[in-house]
Amino acid sequence: MKREILFQMKSPYRDDFKIQGFRFGEGEKSVAIVGAMRGDEIQQQFTCSQVVKNLIELEKEGRILPGHEILVIPSANHFSMNINKRFWAMDNTDINRMFPGYDKGETTQRIAAALFDEVRGFKYGIQLASFYMPGEFIPHVRMMDTGFQNVKLAKKFGLPYVLVRKPKPYDTAVLNYNWQIFDTQAFSIYSGDTDTINKESAKIAWLSILRFLNSMKIIKKDMHEGFNSSVLHDNDMETIKSNQAGILYSQRGAKDEVKEGDLLAKILDPFTGAVRSEIYSPIDGTIFFAHDKPLIHQNTVMYKIVKF
Amino acid sequence: MIKTIISEGLPVDEQLLIRKKIIQNGTGPKRICIVTGTHGDELEGQYVCFELIRRLNENIQFLDGTVEVYPALNPLGVDSVTRGIPTFDLDMNRIFPGDPNGHLIEHTAYEIIQDLKGADMVIDIHASNIFLREMPQARINVQMSKKLIPFANLLNIDFIWIHDAATVLESTLAHSLNVIKTPTIVVEMGIGMRITRDYGNRLVDGIFNMMKKMKMWSGPISKEISKPMLSTTGEVFFMNADASGIIIPSVSHSVNVKKGDLLCQIVDPFEGVVLQNVLSPVDGVVFTLRTYPVVYEGSLIARIFSKTPCSDNL
Numbered sequence: 001m002k003r004e005i006l007f008q009m010k011s012p013y014r015d016d017f018k019i020q021g022f023r024f025g026e027g028e029k030s031v032a033i034v035g036a037m038r039g040d041e042i043q044q045q046f047t048c049s050q051v052v053k054n055l056i057e058l059e060k061e062g063r064i065l066p067g068h069e070i071l072v073i074p075s076a077n078h079f080s081m082n083i084n085k086r087f088w089a090m091d092n093t094d095i096n097r098m099f100p101g102y103d104k105g106e107t108t109q110r111i112a113a114a115l116f117d118e119v120r121g122f123k124y125g126i127q128l129a130s131f132y133m134p135g136e137f138i139p140h141v142r143m144m145d146t147g148f149q150n151v152k153l154a155k156k157f158g159l160p161y162v163l164v165r166k167p168k169p170y171d172t173a174v175l176n177y178n179w180q181i182f183d184t185q186a187f188s189i190y191s192g193d194t195d196t197i198n199k200e201s202a203k204i205a206w207l208s209i210l211r212f213l214n215s216m217k218i219i220k221k222d223m224h225e226g227f228n229s230s231v232l233h234d235n236d237m238e239t240i241k242s243n244q245a246g247i248l249y250s251q252r253g254a255k256d257e258v259k260e261g262d263l264l265a266k267i268l269d270p271f272t273g274a275v276r277s278e279i280y281s282p283i284d285g286t287i288f289f290a291h292d293k294p295l296i297h298q299n300t301v302m303y304k305i306v307k308f
Numbered sequence: 309m310i311k312t313i314i315s316e317g318l319p320v321d322e323q324l325l326i327r328k329k330i331i332q333n334g335t336g337p338k339r340i341c342i343v344t345g346t347h348g349d350e351l352e353g354q355y356v357c358f359e360l361i362r363r364l365n366e367n368i369q370f371l372d373g374t375v376e377v378y379p380a381l382n383p384l385g386v387d388s389v390t391r392g393i394p395t396f397d398l399d400m401n402r403i404f405p406g407d408p409n410g411h412l413i414e415h416t417a418y419e420i421i422q423d424l425k426g427a428d429m430v431i432d433i434h435a436s437n438i439f440l441r442e443m444p445q446a447r448i449n450v451q452m453s454k455k456l457i458p459f460a461n462l463l464n465i466d467f468i469w470i471h472d473a474a475t476v477l478e479s480t481l482a483h484s485l486n487v488i489k490t491p492t493i494v495v496e497m498g499i500g501m502r503i504t505r506d507y508g509n510r511l512v513d514g515i516f517n518m519m520k521k522m523k524m525w526s527g528p529i530s531k532e533i534s535k536p537m538l539s540t541t542g543e544v545f546f547m548n549a550d551a552s553g554i555i556i557p558s559v560s561h562s563v564n565v566k567k568g569d570l571l572c573q574i575v576d577p578f579e580g581v582v583l584q585n586v587l588s589p590v591d592g593v594v595f596t597l598r599t600y601p602v603v604y605e606g607s608l609i610a611r612i613f614s615k616t617p618c619s620d621n622l
């Protein structure tokens with residue numbers, strides 16, 4: 001393993017900002033793995049650190065197969081993470097809306113450019129991602145329908161689901177999309193949590209990455225096969241929105257299997273505790289996404305359920 | 309009349325309310341909309357809304373048509389000094405045209421578009437951000453420029469910046485309206501968290517001037533409507549910081565500079581040394597200038613418009 005400083009920038013008064021890379025093996029640029037790009041992506045950073053830990057051990061045991069280079073970048077935004085901010089510490093811009101970056105542009109464009117310069121050209125790109133809405137997911141691999149995506153490869157992670165979704169205009173500036181445009185097979189891994197560490201779901205995520213590396217014959221490790229992933233599109237899911245606002249009393253969460261008519265949650269009056277609304281499942285299925293904050297707005301997505 | 313477009317429940321005893329003021333007189337079919345407060349820290353538009361409505365109220369007999377004013381598309385943001393949408397951490401100007409079946413915020417964006425749709429002109433007023441001061445200017449997508457430049461010329465601004473089409477910008481309010489043939493001009497002026505009365509008065513004069521040309525206003529208008537520079541007659545130069553440090557300004561905003569003029573210095577207060585003398589690369593006018601002193605490498609310091617010397621002959 002070679003530990004390198006990939007990007008360095010002075011700050012007026014803070015310590016220098018550095019992006020560190022951990023490089024394993026030599027040869028073909030096989031896999032690049034990127035962890036936290038937002039300051040609240042602590043689960044993503046933790047997951048990435050566990051990937052590094054595992055790769056260090058595998059390397060010691062000679063289990064990284066010859067001819068492959070693996071680059072892991074656990075953190076690209078600890079300037080925000082260290083001060084509890086989500087977006088760039090100075091101007092609140094989102095690094096993951098700046099790709100492919102511009103090395104003569106604004107600070108976060110420069111960071112994105114430096115990062116992209118390091119991770120482009122790899123055969124596979126894996127990002128540990130978070131969603132823009134608060135909530136809990138079933139672990140899954142997400143790909144954008146750019147015409148270049150390869151769903152078969154995404155199934156090699158052995159996570160329960162592979163979600164293929166149509167890109168929206170802002171997606172053209174995210175890492176995953178740009179990887180694909182520049183000929184890298186790109187995968188975003190959603191393990192479920194963001195600003196807290198859930199060791200169980202983090203482990204599912206790091207094992208899925210090792211499983212993928214094993215399956216692509218980049219490392220050699222005896223591993224469980226994982227799930228035979230179901231492939232989903234946006235319209236394969238039923239969205240349930242809140243018809244009231246108030247205190248959310250959830251009874252079911254992500255990963256739960258539910259039957260039509262099951263009570264999923266109650267929305268309570270924040271003054272009297274009276275039940276304002278009871279939310280029932282309209283279908284038989286598995287909860288893919290669940291809102292997990294204790295307060296809920298009206299007309300907000302509470303659940304996404306995959307139909308059986 | 310004040311009309312509520314959106315009313316959605318917040319968790320504890322409050323509605324998210326988005327409202328507009330409708331001022332109508334006569335039988336004229338024309339309708340213009342003034343929208344602002346998409347970014348909760350941009351407040352220059354607040355004065356424009358106030359002054360426009362004040363002047364209309366005083367002389368309503370000269371209005372023939374409808375003026376609708378939306379002072380706060382992001383009311384939670386404006387009332388809490390938050391640029392994005394509080395609790396969602398989203399830039400509201402990246403979620404249009406919204407989605408009727410989407411999340412609260414996407415649904416809200418969709419309803420806003422439905423409400424503005426069909427207007428004869430929408431002016432979407434922004435005020436830069438807390439870092440940069442902007443000369444009163446219109447920003448227009450090149451694809452819409454033919455249609456919108458004649459209107460932008462009426463607004464009493466200094467500059468019209470025609471920008472390239474970028475996919476990311478397809479999620480803005482202005483683009484979403486323009487593609488459904490509701491002409492929309494983005495005006496950027498001033499600076500975040502402040503109000504510049506002079507700029508506000510100029511734009512209000514410009515709006516009345518535009519209404520006159522649209523035959524919605526028969527009352528008096530300002531005689532001094534400025535003729536804006538058009539970005540396609542020259543080149544826009546971006547200047548970004550080469551060093552992280554503190555900026556000490558040397559020139560003021562909106563001035564003409566010569567190639568080699570000192571715009572500002574980036575200094576290191578610890579050592580008492582100058583890290584960078586920021587010099588103008590061209591002769592031109594400083595239409596964007598950073599006022600916030602702390603910079604990182606890459607922070608935008610200024611934008612200068614330089615007219616091509618023989619552009620008049622082209």
Ligand SMILES: [Zn+2]
Pocket residue numbers: 346347350434435436
């Ligand atoms: Zn704005």
